Amino acid sequence: MRAVVFDGGLRFSKCIPIPEPPKAWARIRVLLAGVCGTDREILKGYQRFQGVMGHEFVGNVEQCDDESWVGQRVVGEINISCGNCEWCKKGLNGHCAHRQVLGINGLDGCMAEYCILPTANLHRVPADLSDKEAVLIEPLSAACRLLDQIQPTGTERVVVLGDGPLGILCTWVLSTAVSQVTLVGHHPHKLGVAEWHNINTVLGVQDHLYGADIVLEATGSANGLKDAIKICRPRGSIVLKSTVSRDEPMNLSPLVVNEQTLVGSRCGNFKSALQLLSRYPDMPLERLLTVSYPIENAIKALDTALNADALKVAIHFN
Numbered sequence: 001m002r003a004v005v006f007d008g009g010l011r012f013s014k015c016i017p018i019p020e021p022p023k024a025w026a027r028i029r030v031l032l033a034g035v036c037g038t039d040r041e042i043l044k045g046y047q048r049f050q051g052v053m054g055h056e057f058v059g060n061v062e063q064c065d066d067e068s069w070v071g072q073r074v075v076g077e078i079n080i081s082c083g084n085c086e087w088c089k090k091g092l093n094g095h096c097a098h099r100q101v102l103g104i105n106g107l108d109g110c111m112a113e114y115c116i117l118p119t120a121n122l123h124r125v126p127a128d129l130s131d132k133e134a135v136l137i138e139p140l141s142a143a144c145r146l147l148d149q150i151q152p153t154g155t156e157r158v159v160v161l162g163d164g165p166l167g168i169l170c171t172w173v174l175s176t177a178v179s180q181v182t183l184v185g186h187h188p189h190k191l192g193v194a195e196w197h198n199i200n201t202v203l204g205v206q207d208h209l210y211g212a213d214i215v216l217e218a219t220g221s222a223n224g225l226k227d228a229i230k231i232c233r234p235r236g237s238i239v240l241k242s243t244v245s246r247d248e249p250m251n252l253s254p255l256v257v258n259e260q261t262l263v264g265s266r267c268g269n270f271k272s273a274l275q276l277l278s279r280y281p282d283m284p285l286e287r288l289l290t291v292s293y294p295i296e297n298a299i300k301a302l303d304t305a306l307n308a309d310a311l312k313v314a315i316h317f318n
Helices: 037-042 137-150 165-175 188-194 224-231 253-257 270-279 295-306
Strands: 003-006 010-013 025-035 056-064 073-076 100-102 114-118 122-124 157-161 180-185 199-203 212-217 232-240 261-264 289-294 312-316
Touching: 003 295, 010 295, 025 073, 025 295, 037 295, 056 114, 056 137, 122 270, 137 165, 137 232, 137 261, 137 270, 157 165, 157 224, 165 180, 165 188, 165 199, 165 212, 180 188, 188 199, 212 224, 224 232, 224 253, 289 295, 295 312
Parallel strands: 157 180, 157 212, 180 199, 212 232, 232 261, 289 312
Antiparallel strands: 003 010, 025 056, 025 114, 025 312, 056 073, 073 122
């Protein structure tokens, strides 16, 4: 099958074996795959992953021992847990000590004609969602995760740092729960795309942002956390979304002095994202998709995604 492979170098191949699904797994023919900031970090050495890349997709189930799944259009949660370790037994399957993660850790991803996942990870896509919307369910669910972690009351002053796709999605999600949300970015056209609901947007960090109750960092930069610590009020909360592969020295003493709470936030539940879309069907997900390339031009797709002007880049299969 055709696939995008990283094995120390990035390449397109036509010779990758079609994966065979184990029992209780499904083989999915991929319709559309998204390029994520984590994919870009993998190219820099994140998780030391090698194999077929990609973890955001929408596709049709082609093979499964449960016939009720065959032919269904689906999206899939990316963490595959063992079900037996200490964390799984405590219900923390996303933190399974032996987990595989689609296209990130131990399992070939979805930048290919086919991928495989357990049926327990699959979610049927509602008929009224387009493929361009459905391919964003994975990052939208990651944005929804922060509401479970910080549980805002609705009166907080919230600042989101980073006008990339994840930052915009987090801003949209927060705006459904909080009345004062400001997105900080460096690209006027991205901030224009982000306008929805009751959101404020500003170019660069400004003085009036200081003292925020909650700061969400989604810059994809090692400097993002430094800005978040400065902006957050004493005893406020900082939610860290960026996964950055670089090691850089960082002065964390302000966290101690200001008694700020730092929360790491990763994957979310797809059901939460789908439920949110049912409540807010006007959420403009398709705005985020900048361009879609055929799989043969996947290297160009990843190059485009590295461009600071790009938002969401996808790969399609003809």
